[in-house]
Amino acid sequence: CQHLQRAHSNIHTNSTLSDVADGGSIFTERLKRWTETAEKKIILSQIVSMYLKMFQNLGPAKSENVTNIERILYSLSTKLNESFIKVKDLQELEKLQMNDLKIQRKAINELFPTLQKLIVDPSATHVKRKRSQSQKRKCRC
Incomplete structure (x- = not known):
């Protein structure tokens, strides 16, 4: 953590300039929308990947502190690798051409499963709970 704090103040771009606040945050606001632990790992894997790209673009003349942060981020990215694969799945879904007849037929074939x-997913139990609660209320009347 000390490496991160030291490097934060030494990165070649000045993050205290006034234009940094323009347009709001890049990552922190998005993180607030991802509340579940598994969800956070997905978004964090993508964010860590973006930081690694940023540090790669700094070139070989990086300070020792920036290099240390890059190593830490790389270590974290290997731990988040499974979540990053899930991000790739989301990106691939986004690229699907839903107006393609073959894709449509495959999608229809997979609709029921x-x-x-x-419906069976435990994270969707709130839907079941609401339905069962409304049925209980009907029975009491």
Whole structure:
């Protein structure tokens, strides 16, 4: 953590300039929307990847502190590798051409199993709970 604090103040770009606040935050606001631990790992894996790209663009003339941060981030990225694969899945889904007839046929073929997983998924229990609560209320009347 000390390496991070020291390097933060030594990075060649000055993060105290007034234009840094323009347009809001890049990462912190997005992180607030990802509340579950598994979800956070997905977004953090992408953020760490972006920081690594940024540090690679600094070139070989990096300070020792920046190099230390880069090593820490690389270490973290290997721990988040499974989550990064999930990010890649999301990116690939975004690229699907849903107006392609073959893709549409495949999607229709997978519709029922997909809906079944959504209904059975433990994270979707709040939907079931609401339905069962409304049924109980009907019985009491």
